[in-house]
Amino acid sequence: MIKLDQRFILDFDWLWFLAILALSGAGVVAIWSTTDGTSLNSYFGKQIIYVCCGLLVFLTVLYFNYHFFSDFITIIYLAGLAVLGLVLLIGRTTHGNKSWIDVGIFSFQPSELVKIVVIIALAKYYSGLDGEYLGIRELLVGAAIAFVPALMVLSEHDLGTAITFFPIWAVLSCLAGIRRKHLIILIAIAIAAAPIAWFLMRGYRQGRIETVFNPQNDARRLGYQTIQSEIAIGSGKFLGKGFKQGSQGHLGFLPARHTDFVFAVLSEERGFLGSIAVLGLFLFLCLRLFRTARDAKDKLGSMIVVGVLSVLIFHIVINIGMVEGLLPIIGIPLPFVSAGGSSLISYFASMSLCMGIRMRRYVN
Amino acid sequence: MVLQQESNRQLIQQRLNLFRFPVLFIFFILAARLWQLQIIQGAEYAVKAEHNRIRTIELFAPRGTISDRFNTPLVENRPSFDVLLYREAMKDKAATIRFLVEKLSMKSEDIEARLRRSKGAGLYRPILIKEDAGMEDISVVEAHRRDHPEIQLGPEPRRLYRYDKLAAHLIGYVSEISEQELAARTFPGGTSRSLVGRTGVERTYNQLLVGKDGERQVLVDSVGREVGPVSETESVIGGEVQLTLDLDLQSVAEKALEGKVGAIVAMDPRNGEILVMASAPSFDPNAFSTRISGDDWNELINDPDRPMQNRAIQNSYSPGSIFKLIMSDAGLEEGLLDDNPAVFCKGSAEYYGRIFHCHDKKGHGTVHLEQAIAKSCNIFFYELGRRLGISKIAKHAHDLGLGERTGIDLPGEKAGVMPSPEWKEQVHHTKWYAGETISVSIGQGAVSVTPLQILRAVSAIATGGLLTTPHVLLRAEEIPEGELKWPVSHIPLGEEHARRIREGMWESVNNWGTGHNAAIPGHDICGKTGTVQVIGNEKKQQAREDIEDHSWFAGFSSRDNPEIAVVVFIEHGGMGGIAAAPIAREVFSAYFEKHKPKMITSSSPAPDFVTGKGSVASSPHLND
Numbered sequence: 001m002i003k004l005d006q007r008f009i010l011d012f013d014w015l016w017f018l019a020i021l022a023l024s025g026a027g028v029v030a031i032w033s034t035t036d037g038t039s040l041n042s043y044f045g046k047q048i049i050y051v052c053c054g055l056l057v058f059l060t061v062l063y064f065n066y067h068f069f070s071d072f073i074t075i076i077y078l079a080g081l082a083v084l085g086l087v088l089l090i091g092r093t094t095h096g097n098k099s100w101i102d103v104g105i106f107s108f109q110p111s112e113l114v115k116i117v118v119i120i121a122l123a124k125y126y127s128g129l130d131g132e133y134l135g136i137r138e139l140l141v142g143a144a145i146a147f148v149p150a151l152m153v154l155s156e157h158d159l160g161t162a163i164t165f166f167p168i169w170a171v172l173s174c175l176a177g178i179r180r181k182h183l184i185i186l187i188a189i190a191i192a193a194a195p196i197a198w199f200l201m202r203g204y205r206q207g208r209i210e211t212v213f214n215p216q217n218d219a220r221r222l223g224y225q226t227i228q229s230e231i232a233i234g235s236g237k238f239l240g241k242g243f244k245q246g247s248q249g250h251l252g253f254l255p256a257r258h259t260d261f262v263f264a265v266l267s268e269e270r271g272f273l274g275s276i277a278v279l280g281l282f283l284f285l286c287l288r289l290f291r292t293a294r295d296a297k298d299k300l301g302s303m304i305v306v307g308v309l310s311v312l313i314f315h316i317v318i319n320i321g322m323v324e325g326l327l328p329i330i331g332i333p334l335p336f337v338s339a340g341g342s343s344l345i346s347y348f349a350s351m352s353l354c355m356g357i358r359m360r361r362y363v364n
Numbered sequence: 365m366v367l368q369q370e371s372n373r374q375l376i377q378q379r380l381n382l383f384r385f386p387v388l389f390i391f392f393i394l395a396a397r398l399w400q401l402q403i404i405q406g407a408e409y410a411v412k413a414e415h416n417r418i419r420t421i422e423l424f425a426p427r428g429t430i431s432d433r434f435n436t437p438l439v440e441n442r443p444s445f446d447v448l449l450y451r452e453a454m455k456d457k458a459a460t461i462r463f464l465v466e467k468l469s470m471k472s473e474d475i476e477a478r479l480r481r482s483k484g485a486g487l488y489r490p491i492l493i494k495e496d497a498g499m500e501d502i503s504v505v506e507a508h509r510r511d512h513p514e515i516q517l518g519p520e521p522r523r524l525y526r527y528d529k530l531a532a533h534l535i536g537y538v539s540e541i542s543e544q545e546l547a548a549r550t551f552p553g554g555t556s557r558s559l560v561g562r563t564g565v566e567r568t569y570n571q572l573l574v575g576k577d578g579e580r581q582v583l584v585d586s587v588g589r590e591v592g593p594v595s596e597t598e599s600v601i602g603g604e605v606q607l608t609l610d611l612d613l614q615s616v617a618e619k620a621l622e623g624k625v626g627a628i629v630a631m632d633p634r635n636g637e638i639l640v641m642a643s644a645p646s647f648d649p650n651a652f653s654t655r656i657s658g659d660d661w662n663e664l665i666n667d668p669d670r671p672m673q674n675r676a677i678q679n680s681y682s683p684g685s686i687f688k689l690i691m692s693d694a695g696l697e698e699g700l701l702d703d704n705p706a707v708f709c710k711g712s713a714e715y716y717g718r719i720f721h722c723h724d725k726k727g728h729g730t731v732h733l734e735q736a737i738a739k740s741c742n743i744f745f746y747e748l749g750r751r752l753g754i755s756k757i758a759k760h761a762h763d764l765g766l767g768e769r770t771g772i773d774l775p776g777e778k779a780g781v782m783p784s785p786e787w788k789e790q791v792h793h794t795k796w797y798a799g800e801t802i803s804v805s806i807g808q809g810a811v812s813v814t815p816l817q818i819l820r821a822v823s824a825i826a827t828g829g830l831l832t833t834p835h836v837l838l839r840a841e842e843i844p845e846g847e848l849k850w851p852v853s854h855i856p857l858g859e860e861h862a863r864r865i866r867e868g869m870w871e872s873v874n875n876w877g878t879g880h881n882a883a884i885p886g887h888d889i890c891g892k893t894g895t896v897q898v899i900g901n902e903k904k905q906q907a908r909e910d911i912e913d914h915s916w917f918a919g920f921s922s923r924d925n926p927e928i929a930v931v932v933f934i935e936h937g938g939m940g941g942i943a944a945a946p947i948a949r950e951v952f953s954a955y956f957e958k959h960k961p962k963m964i965t966s967s968s969p970a971p972d973f974v975t976g977k978g979s980v981a982s983s984p985h986l987n988d
Contacts, residue, residue, distance in 0.1 A: 040547075132375065228416075230401060231413050234412075235412065237403070237409075247417070251418055268413075275398050279398070290384060299376060303376075313387060
């Protein structure tokens with residue numbers, strides 16, 4: 001056993017930890033409220049098990065120094081790629097996404113964990129560079145680290161997860177120092193590629209994007225989900241309709257109401273008070289991560305935290321933005337709240353990684 | 365180095381600060397949108413949500429129909445309606461309850477109890493208030509659709525067992541799926557309120573019989589009145605199932621069992637198709653199609669005659685003298701009866717210091733195998749048993765399928781017991797006594813069999829060694845033709861050996877043996893009776909009169925061309941030849957009447973023990 005420094009233990013960030021618990025709890029209650037059954041086999045029961053697993057993972061990861069992970073990152077990264085390859089070969093298809101792998105009695109989405117691996121890999125690579133700005137070569141190597149797994153996830157038809165690799169690369173590259181001319185070139189490429197991407201996109205995704213601009217246009221089909229979600233949130237008013245009382249959720253107006261649209265359920269049943277509280281908890285987490293990034297002992301630590309922060313914010317914005325009808329519908333879960341084990345456990349792991357960085361800021 | 369690291373850190377912090385404002389701004393946007401939707405436009409959206417009422421009405425799929433081998437329908441469905449309560453449309457609970465009490469003559473405690481039970485369910489799930497509403501209830505609910513929109517009718521097809529108690533054990537019954545079964549996924553695809561098979565064919569072939577539920581979605585207004593349809597997915601009826609059962613024979617068998625406790629099974633010995641499976645007393649599966657009342661259920665469960673039990677497969681009994689057929693097989697296969705030895709029966713014999721009796725106190729005199737079967741002579745089989753030893757007896761009994769399940773496609777089959785020294789060591793942790801072998805030789809002692817096992821063993825003798833898998837499924841809509849295969853094995857029973865046992869069984873029925881009450885002139889029936897002492901002979905004298913022996917009859921027809929095998933078992937019926945044989949005769953007779961086979965009494969040579977292979981004296985005696 002490695003002896004833990006007492007200071008390290010005293011530095012455990014209880015508020016941060018409670019915020020995570022509060023968010024997970026809000027998710028468990030919303031799932032309980034909007035799905036049937038309370039057995040271990042129900043969504044509710046499973047979510048409780050996932051939270052417990054998440055806590056175990058949290059404590060386990062906390063025990064390890066982040067340098068331990070970064071020292072072995074090449075092997076871990078290659079293993080991650082191998083697992084993604086394996087998923088492509090033997091993965092199970094759910095809702096058109098071939099990103100699940102069956103591990104005995106439960107199934108897991110390895111792409112969620114690979115995100116953390118990519119964050120550490122990219123942080124390790126960028127933090128080892130000396131210059132003030134990234135050269136074109138460094139930028140491309142960084143892109144390769146992030147986008148090889150992203151492309152593998154994309155070929156599993158899991159767009160939602162695949163695009164979350166982009167903010168990791170973008171934000172960490174900016175942090176490592178991107179030259180203005182490179183940035184301009186990249187933006188130019190993005191603008192040029194947008195129409196091509198539009199035509200390559202599957203019809204329903206085009207529709208989802210059009211819908212954001214004009215939901216009433218297509219009220220019974222694509223815009224329908226957006227409108228129903230807005231009705232759910234709006235009709236919750238200030239205090240909400242109460243436990244198991246959300247008509248929009250229970251009558252089946254909300255699609256994927258325990259997963260991607262769980263925030264709509266929460267807003268409908270808990271009202272403005274509940275939804276703003278959840279948003280506040282997320283903001284608190286983000287500010288804590290900012291502070292951790294600032295105070296981290298080394299560049300590697302800062303970079304890892306910023307990587308996690310970028311994924312967290314991206315998920316929050318895309319999911320809540322989608323549910324509030326501000327962004328197109330892309331199937332990504334709300335961190336800690338949505339039903340499902342892979343995302344939840346990965347978030348527990350990444351939070352633990354970051355809290356570990358904070359707690360080790362004075363310790364060698 | 366340290367300095368560079370420090371400047372590096374500062375650089376990162378500077379860049380980090382650039383992100384801070386955009387992040388706060390994004391959170392502000394998300395919060396502002398919540399404010400807009402929930403506070404500014406909240407009332408507006410609340411109205412929209414009120415109008416947004418889609419009610420989903422489950423359209424339960426009828427289960428597949430079940431028919432007998434000649435396509436006579438046995439189980440169908442009848443339309444029925446349940447009264448449902450939609451709580452979200454209930455404005456005044458007291459008024460609703462008053463309506464239900466006054467117009468649907470329900471008890472308010474009953475309604476309250478049902479409401480309490482469904483507290484955990486979602487508000488928008490209807491609650492079942494009254495099952496299987498009568499015509500009067502239906503018209504009352506229909507008439508008050510406007511003022512009581514919370515009370516609605518839900519269609520639910522119910523099982524209709526056309527012949528009530530007939531073949532109830534074989535067909536089984538259905539009832540609503542339980543919470544635990546839903547959670548454990550006992551029935552794949554089952555949803556809450558699905559009906560699932562509990563016993564018999566309904567259970568075994570549940571997956572073939574279930575249909576696909578549909579649903580109708582209707583738009584309702586804010587007080588719960590239907591405004592218009594949204595969508596409808598029709599239900600799909602479950603697959604048809606055709607049984608091997610012969611309804612006419614079954615009716616005859618059940619009639620013969622009336623007032624008795626016992627079982628009758630019959631099958632085609634060539635392929636294992638069950639033609640008759642009757643168990644008495646029986647129950648009415650229709651009673652389960654609406655929720656069965658607690659009293660009725662208790663009555664069924666606590667009845668000492670256990671009407672829910674399928675005595676043909678779910679209970680095992682001593683085989684008594686029926687077991688002598690298995691002994692004959694063992695003796696023949698082991699070569700002990702090759703030169704047709706004889707035994708002299710003087711009514712009793714002594715083994716291991718104990719006197720064993722024949723049922724005929726006067727004794728049968730000199731008997732060979734065929735006579736021993738026909739007259740059911742105990743002494744012959746005591747001696748045969750002594751020579752064979754328990755291990756060989758057990759081996760041949762197992763070959764004939766005793767002590768193990770037949771594999772019939774019905775739930776809850778018992779395996780029975782075929783004892784052996786190993787079995788006794790394992791179960792009772794005691795040694796086997798040689799005297800027990802003598803008891804086992806005439807089917808007493810620890811041997812215990814189901815009527816179906818006896819039917820299969822006798823069928824194997826009838827066909828010269830074909831051990832079939834008895835089954836009740838003839839055809840199913842959802843199983844492609846030719847894919848339904850039942851395992852058949854050939855046991856080592858030589859045709860010549862089988863012929864000698866059949867000869868004895870033929871004598872038993874047709875030559876004033878113990879089975880003569882089963883004889884039908886003009887038809888070749890072979891059979892064997894059995895009488896099982898329920899309590900010891902001495903005790904019987906003092907015991908109440910109604911504790912009679914169990915009676916058995918097992919037989920088949922015809923001797924040379926077997927197409928039906930029948931086993932009759934009557935609990936406490938008395939002598940097998942008197943209580944069971946005449947019932948078997950009725951079944952045989954119904955079969956012949958229906959199929960009118962041109963069967964001529966075979967002019968077979970008289971059995972060889974009459975003209976004989978030489979005199980008794982020249983035959984080697986067993987009991988020397």
